[in-house]
Amino acid sequence: xxxxxxxxxxxxxxxxxxxxxxxxxxxxxxxxxxxxxxxxxxxxxxxxxxxxxxxxxxxxxxxxxxxxxxxxxxxxxxxxxxxxxxxxxxxxxxxxxxxxxxxxxxxxxxxxxxxxxxxxxxxxxxxxxxxxxxxxxxxxxxxxxxxxxxxxxxxxxxxxxxxxxxxxxxxxxxxxxxxxxxxxxxxxxxxxxxxxxxxxxxxxxxxxxxxxxxx
Numbered sequence: 712x713x714x715x716x717x718x719x720x721x722x723x724x725x726x727x728x729x730x731x732x733x734x735x736x737x738x739x740x741x742x743x744x745x746x747x748x749x750x751x752x753x754x755x756x757x758x759x760x761x762x763x764x765x766x767x768x769x770x771x772x773x774x775x776x777x778x779x780x781x782x783x784x785x786x787x788x789x790x791x792x793x794x795x796x797x798x799x800x801x802x803x804x805x806x807x808x809x810x811x812x813x814x815x816x817x818x819x820x821x822x823x824x825x826x827x828x829x830x831x832x833x834x835x836x837x838x839x840x841x842x843x844x845x846x847x848x849x850x851x852x853x854x855x856x857x858x859x860x861x862x863x864x865x866x867x868x869x870x871x872x873x874x875x876x877x878x879x880x881x882x883x884x885x886x887x888x889x890x891x892x893x894x895x896x897x898x899x900x901x902x903x904x905x906x907x908x909x910x911x912x913x914x915x916x917x918x919x920x921x922x923x924x925x926x
Contacts, residue, residue, distance in 0.1 A: 779806065779909035782813035783825070783899060784865070800907040804863050805835040813865065814910075814918065824876035825918065833864035872922035879926070880918070893917035 782803070808831060815827040838860040840846040841853045853859040880899060887895045894917060898908040910918075 777909070779803075779911070780808070780811050781910040781912060781915035782807065782811065782831075783816050783908040783910055784813045784829075785816045785818040785906045785908075797906075799902075800905050801859075801861060803905075803907045803909055805861055806909075807831045807834060807863050809834055812868065812915070814871075814915075815867075818906075822874075822876055822878075824874055824878075824880070825871055826874055827870045828868040829865045830868050831863055832866045835861040835863050838862040873926075875918065875921050879921070883917075883921075 811831045813829050813831065814825045815829050816825050817823055837858045838848070840848040841850040841858060841860045842855060843849055848860070850859060877899075880894070880897075883892070884894045884897055884900050887893065888900075893911075893913040897910070897914050898905060902908065
């Protein structure tokens with residue numbers, strides 16, 4: 712399975728595929744040294760953040776990171792390199808847990824849409840191809856001691872009872888974006904360029920229910 716965001720899959724025994732996500736080098740911002748401040752008498756000590764893994768955005772807004780348990784993963788014939796986009800897809804893969812389910816989505820083809828269901832059988836681990844100079848996914852900016860790219864293993868569960876096309880999903884999205892419904896904020900249309908997309912339980916179950924809808 713490969714994606715515009717450098718998501719790659721290789722055939723493995725027992726229906727297992729390795730999925731990798733890659734992109735161009737992200738912008739690095741040099742750290743600035745902050746001036747030392749003297750502590751005034753009677754000043755209460757600063758409190759340390761209780762959330763060690765909180766992001767800058769979480770600290771700024773006071774919100775917590777969303778936890779997703781369902782996914783949509785695209786299979787695409789070509790890779791597209793875009794700053795920032797592939798990093799998001801990679802980070803979503805690092806959030807995946809064993810046993811979680813994902814839709815297998817055909818993209819960049821005559822009729823895009825959902826064709827099957829798979830499950831995560833191995834959580835994110837280092838993608839070795841980023842260090843192989845002869846591999847198409849080689850990244851000279853990635854270091855062994857600090858790798859940039861990771862992959863997950865997925866396993867085929869079953870085909871969907873019928874093919875659920877992008878056009879059909881778009882009709883539901885447009886209707887529910889205006890009136891409310893499970894798909895009103897689905898990433899397939901709000902963050903469409905991501906090759907790995909999170910789904911809420913409501914989004915996943917609604918799409919799954921479309922298998923039994925006659926068209």
